[in-house]
Amino acid sequence: MNAQVRxxxxxxLALAATASQARDYPIGAGWSRAPDLSVYGALRLxxxxxxxxxxxxxxxxxxxxEDRWRAAxxxxxxxxxxxxxxxxxxxxxxxxxxxxxxxxxxxxFRDDRWRKHHFQMLRLLEYRLVPRDHWRSSAR
Numbered sequence: 001m002n003a004q005v006r007x008x009x010x011x012x013l014a015l016a017a018t019a020s021q022a023r024d025y026p027i028g029a030g031w032s033r034a035p036d037l038s039v040y041g042a043l044r045l046x047x048x049x050x051x052x053x054x055x056x057x058x059x060x061x062x063x064x065x066e067d068r069w070r071a072a073x074x075x076x077x078x079x080x081x082x083x084x085x086x087x088x089x090x091x092x093x094x095x096x097x098x099x100x101x102x103x104x105x106x107x108x109f110r111d112d113r114w115r116k117h118h119f120q121m122l123r124l125l126e127y128r129l130v131p132r133d134h135w136r137s138s139a140r
Contacts, residue, residue: 031124037096039128040084043121044097047073049104050114057106076122083129 031039047069054065084093104114 031121036084036125036128037088037092039121039125040080040093041096041099043077043080043118043125045099045101046114046118046121047077049101050112050118053104053106053111053114057104073118073122076126080122080125080129084125087129 031042034042051065051069054060055062081093084096
């Protein structure tokens with residue numbers, strides 16, 4: 001009996017340690033080591049999910065949502081797509097962007113996780129793809 005209680009305590013401690021570690025990491029932790037094209041696929045997917053949420057859950061006009069996203073992110077995404085196409089080829093970029101998932105669920109509270117996730121992926125790819133001498137050459 002004592003060995004069973006001790007093993008149950010060890011299992012409970014292991015589960016508690018795992019749960020506490022999972023909460024300490026921010027959303028998107030681990031993406032810094034992911035391949036560029038995987039991050040690009042996640043970027044495109046989070047963009048699609050965030051826009052879908054605005055339309056389906058919040059009832060916004062699809063055209064206005066698309067216009068807002070285009071104004072906010074189109075130039076940056078085009079630059080990233082161009083840089084990735086030069087590095088990996090346009091066929092690989094097209095395959096990476098073709099990620100599909102099921103519909104999202106609508107919540108009763110404000111939920112911007114897909115927009116935040118999109119921004120994190122966008123920033124990560126910008127940091128990775130900017131030329132190493134970009135900041136030095138602009139200071140001259």
